[in-house]
Amino acid sequence: MDKTAVKEMGRMIKKMRKLADGLREKAAGIQAVERNLDRISANITMLEINVSDVRDLL
């Protein structure tokens, strides 16, 4: 896989993180939103581990 594509994936993952964080701020304690965001956030972390952590080393 070429470096440009990996860097682009990294940028997209960053956007997902920002979007999830923004949604949490708007949730105002709604459990149905916050608890689902916990799970989404954990999956975003797995994308960060798999892609974002390594993209600057490629």
Add this chain to the structure above:
Amino acid sequence: MQKNDSIYWNPLLETLPREKLRALQLKKFKRIVEWAYHNSPFYRRLYRAAGLEPGDIRTFEDIGKVPRVEKAMLRDVQKNEPFPYGDMLAVPRERIVVFRQTSGTTGAPVYQADTWQDWEWWAESWCYILYAQGYRDTDRVFIPFGYNIFVAFWAMHYAAEKLGCETVPGGVLDTDARILKMKELRCTAFGATPTYVLGLAERAKKLNIDPGRDLQIKRITVAGEPGGSVPSTKKRMEEAWGAKVYDHIGATEIGAWSYECTEQPGGLHVNEALFLVEIEDVETGEPITEAGKRGKLVITALDRIGKPCIRFDSKDVSLWSDGVCGCGRTFRMIEGGIVGRADDITKVKGVLLAPTAIEEAVRGIPELGDEYEVVVTKEGDLDKIALKIEIRPGKEGEQEAILARLKDQLRVKTNLGYQISVHPVGALPRYEVKAKRFKDLRKN
């Protein structure tokens, strides 16, 4: 989803050049130490007592300055709040969503806390294992495990789901029902301890089912005991099931840090993207980087946040391999799995004995049953070592010759003479999870 023929779960990490892997490990090691220092009172106390600040870690060599954590410390810290984990936690108790505990093989159990992120990470680390062992979304995976407080095959279940396999939980079914369900559903893979893999095959034969002929199992993942890397035990399992058997090593406190791939190169890859594994001289603690020299494993889980595991002294003994695997993974390999434990390699009659050597000798003789038991006692000042074995039905007439071969093998592999007693097949205890075949009664 795009069709993918890759043999890698994540080619970005699994084929990363070694110097870049090291750079990644250092970056992640610094990050987890920083996290633990600022969020876990236990780690803060430990590091401050050693005069260590996270900023002191600049190079790979600096990692050796970070104090190791031992199992006794994990047990001790559990006396502190918050109940029941103690202040090793690095997140508020409310973020913990999963309780597990160690099996207590070596003492009081350690309670393990995981956040949902940690639990996703467990599944992720197992995805690396299963994918490398050939599991794909076409597999129907059976989990013959008692879904309970032990982490065991929970993570395999979640990883198989994540990978897209159809996953069948064999929870409260008894052994017979599990075998019949695997047959009924034409399951293609399962995971169990080596003991239970052999036990299932033995039981299947009593049901007039030949696992290699009547079931469609193609691959088996073993964990929890060293048998997956003991050649004679692995051979028995593969022959009994007509399937490939792949080893994996992990621990409740650490995670699933090592795996065999489909190349079966005689060693296991260390998942160096998620874990930092160090091998140290058992006596001096000096790092061992060269291949072929045994030492104990000190392991860091680089991404586990709820109850961080940083430089955990596992007491497991292994050695680096200098082999290069044909699979193309750049992850370094350990040779022959876990070859012993620093605290269970014991002296009998003045000779150092690793129980896995007895397993290799017994399981290497096809006429012997799968089970055996070793009991060490002391009479006066003398150690006595007794070995109980079973001889397969129909082979009783060859007992004298079989025992002679066994004694030879034991002498070669362990340098010890044994009092051997022969028992009918089925007389020795059977186990579903971790077997306790080595009993050292001198300590009682």
